[in-house]
Amino acid sequence: MNPSSAADVTDQTPPAATVPSSALHEIFRAAEAKERQTTTPVLKLHVGDPYFDPPQEAADALHDALRRGDTKYTGVEGILALREALAGKLAAENGLDAPVSRIFVTPGSAQGLTALLRALAEPGAEILLPELHWPVHLQQSLLAGLRPVFYPLGPGFRPDPEAILAAAGPRTRLLLINSPANPTGVVLDARAQRVLLEGARERGWQVVSDEAYEHYVYEGEHFSMASLERDLPQHQRIVHSVYSFSKSAAMTGYRLGYVACANDRTAHAMSVVQEAGIISPSTPIQYAGLAALGARDSVAANAKLVAHNRNVLLPPLCAAGLLAELPAGGWYAVLDVSSTGLDARTFADRLLETHSVAVVPAAGFALRPRLSAAGQVLSLDVPQWARSLVRIAFCGDPDLLPLGVEKIIHFARTCEVERAHG
Ligand SMILES: Cc1ncc(COP(=O)(O)O)c(C=O)c1O
Numbered sequence: 001m002n003p004s005s006a007a008d009v010t011d012q013t014p015p016a017a018t019v020p021s022s023a024l025h026e027i028f029r030a031a032e033a034k035e036r037q038t039t040t041p042v043l044k045l046h047v048g049d050p051y052f053d054p055p056q057e058a059a060d061a062l063h064d065a066l067r068r069g070d071t072k073y074t075g076v077e078g079i080l081a082l083r084e085a086l087a088g089k090l091a092a093e094n095g096l097d098a099p100v101s102r103i104f105v106t107p108g109s110a111q112g113l114t115a116l117l118r119a120l121a122e123p124g125a126e127i128l129l130p131e132l133h134w135p136v137h138l139q140q141s142l143l144a145g146l147r148p149v150f151y152p153l154g155p156g157f158r159p160d161p162e163a164i165l166a167a168a169g170p171r172t173r174l175l176l177i178n179s180p181a182n183p184t185g186v187v188l189d190a191r192a193q194r195v196l197l198e199g200a201r202e203r204g205w206q207v208v209s210d211e212a213y214e215h216y217v218y219e220g221e222h223f224s225m226a227s228l229e230r231d232l233p234q235h236q237r238i239v240h241s242v243y244s245f246s247k248s249a250a251m252t253g254y255r256l257g258y259v260a261c262a263n264d265r266t267a268h269a270m271s272v273v274q275e276a277g278i279i280s281p282s283t284p285i286q287y288a289g290l291a292a293l294g295a296r297d298s299v300a301a302n303a304k305l306v307a308h309n310r311n312v313l314l315p316p317l318c319a320a321g322l323l324a325e326l327p328a329g330g331w332y333a334v335l336d337v338s339s340t341g342l343d344a345r346t347f348a349d350r351l352l353e354t355h356s357v358a359v360v361p362a363a364g365f366a367l368r369p370r371l372s373a374a375g376q377v378l379s380l381d382v383p384q385w386a387r388s389l390v391r392i393a394f395c396g397d398p399d400l401l402p403l404g405v406e407k408i409i410h411f412a413r414t415c416e417v418e419r420a421h422g
Contacts, residue, residue, distance in 0.1 A: 182332055
């Protein structure tokens with residue numbers, strides 16, 4: 001249910017039943033329905049699924065694990081060999097000092113984030129999210145019983161650390177950062193992260209750092225906030241870091257991610273949430289992940305492929321006035337289609353209908369829920385500025401994406417001309 005008015009919700013309605021499904025989910029279904037109806041392939045610029053494949057080593061290791069019968073439960077935190085390899089990766093690439101006792105293998109980083117927020121949530125506490133965010137972050141926060149507060153983004157959707165700290169209320173306990181960000185592509189530099197960490201520490205918050213796109217940075221460098229805490233004793237650390245095999249190793253369907261908890265208290269809570277939620281991550285998939293970690297060349301090669309798409313595909317959208325600037329990182333670009341006179345939803349629906357191109361109305365990435373005291377979503381507002389925003393993914397096939405971009409520009413032009421002629 002996507003509640004549209006408080007009248008839809010009674011005292012008996014479970015809060016989870018009032019959490020909105022995401023705009024991504026809806027367009028995913030619409031694109032599939034369109035393909036079934038017409039047999040014309042839809043150009044899929046809506047979904048963050050890459051056109052390149054996971055490393056062969058991952059598939060081989062998966063088969064090997066299955067053949068040798070490595071199919072039993074593992075510990076809730078995952079197999080030791082993988083966690084040791086992850087500790088090595090986190091030290092070498094992210095500057096983290098994360099012992100295996102605080103590393104959890106999760107079925108995708110989405111489940112890792114869900115578990116982590118459950119582990120950290122205090123009843124009724126507030127979490128700071130960017131005002132334009134991955135809608136799943138909102139779902140995860142609400143499902144954990146947290147009350148979202150949105151921090152403002154400046155020009156180019158860049159957050160100002162001082163404005164983030166100023167957005168907090170007396171019940172704020174958590175700050176979520178996502179660099180490189182979905183959907184904005186913004187990369188938070190070390191200076192900004194240092195200011196945020198100091199502010200969070202002074203206010204007694206914990207920080208969740210979603211680094212799913214860590215290997216896709218085109219301007220500047222990826223920076224992991226938890227590296228600033230590497231010399232602190234564990235009980236003083238507050239930054240929990242979340243990573244994914246989906247993007248770096250193109251392993252979206254394997255469902256594999258990992259969480260490095262800042263401290264032992266959170267690691268204990270995380271182990272309970274994992275036990276209650278999944279018992280253990282899939283065993284054969286963990287072996288695939290271990291093998292993928294050994295294939296670092298493919299990570300660099302994947303990053304180059306997406307960087308190429310960004311550099312070639314996006315400039316025409318800038319020239320057409322639909323994109324303000326190239327994203328500094330990630331897989332997505334946020335287009336503003338206000339010149340067409342259409343709101344994002346109508347733009348996306350008509351583009352799919354008439355040109356078989358799927359994009360996501362990013363208005364659904366800026367939902368403002370109004371909550372009851374019990375945490376039920378009573379209504380959802382969309383701020384005016386977000387109503388004309390559309391997200392495209394540029395991790396797709398470079399042989400197909402240019403046609404998708406061409407069709408977006410053509411459709412936008414047609415709408416602009418129609419609008420000019422009244
Ligand atoms: C910002 C962000 N974090 C996490 C994820 C989850 O990825 P996965 O669950 O596949 O690891 C995604 C997926 O699109 C994402 O965009």
